[in-house]
Amino acid sequence: MTAKIGVITFPGTLDDVDAQRAVRLAGAEAVSLWHADTDLKGVDAVVVPGGFSYGDYLRSGAISALAPVMQSVIDRARQGMPTLGICNGFQILTEAGLLEGALTRNKGLHFHCVDTHLEVVNNNTAWTTEFEAGDKIYVPAKHGEGRFQASKETIEKLEGEGQVVFRYTDNFNGSLNDIAGVTDETGRIVGLMPHPEHAIETLTGPSTDGLGLFVSAINAITASV
Template sequence: MSARIGVITFPGTLDDVDALRAVRVAGAEAVGLWHADADLKDVDAVVVPGGFSYGDYLRSGAIAALAPVMRSVVDRAAAGMPVLGICNGFQILTEAGLLPGALTRNEGLHFHCEDTYLEVEKTTTAWTSTFTQGQKILIPAKHGEGRFQATPETIEELEKEGRVVFRYTDNFNGSVNSIAGVSSADGRVVGLMPHPEHAVEELTGPSLDGLELFLSAVGSIAA
């Protein structure tokens, strides 16, 4: 049986269809999940995609983190289920307490939409096992609130424990230590601001580098 990977849709989600397609391109069964439904439909992993959940009216990701589906995700993540948060999904995971830190307004307060090179720092997560450490990957980014920040103690902990997964090579948004993505302590939960689901096919992406995250998850589930 193929891996079943769920993709959540919230009001204001923009990239759920793209994430579902990326899951299918990676050879897994794509399962749509609804924000108000606590049933995860027996999926093996979950993608929390990008967009502007609930319009970002309170704070990016803050309302979505309280949705019924996220309570189930938090419980399953505690049991080791792989979870990937992309852009707004990363913001949701920090608000839900699954990942540390916060994503704040970009340096200069501008919205950025550009392809950016990331350096892969950690290859032992459920979402990065097919990369090599130090590999440069080209991934689209589009956000206005992607500047990663955390207390000095948290930053020190992330660096010391090797939980920085991706770094920007250009750091266009001013993130602390150029951090573009981080993981949970067990490496099963990963969040990043750029959009790997937009780099899975030659026709539409600047590269195929984003596909590797989804292939890694499929391999992790099968292991």
């Protein structure tokens, strides 16, 4: 079977086409999903991509989290569907209550557009089995509100239960504990601020390291069939 991975488009989404391309290069069928629809078209997994959905009004991701498509995603994700939020998608997943913590303005209030090395902390999620714990992956990051914040109790929980998935090696945005990405308790839902979909070919990105997330998801899908 060919895995089907849906990629959502909201008003203001910028990276949906890039995410679809990453899905195809990994070997799955990319399915376009529209924010105003509730039909997930039979997909096996979903990517909530980056951009500035709804212009980041109210808070980044706050409006998109209430979109019709997200109600379907929330239901399926809670049933175990692999779900990945990238940058604005990570913000949307936290606003939707699928992931803990919040993404706030960067340290110094600066927008950063950099290539950064991330350390893989948890390689047992649906999106990271292609890596080894301790691997460094080189991917782009571009955001103004990517500083991961949470209560002391939540940070202790995330660290204690292995829910930190990626850490910054440079922590340019001031995230607590250098956290760049987290997962839920099941390991099926993952969010990260940097952009693996921009690191799938050396012609267009700094490396091919990001492709591993999408291959991992395909493996998770086929393993559950």
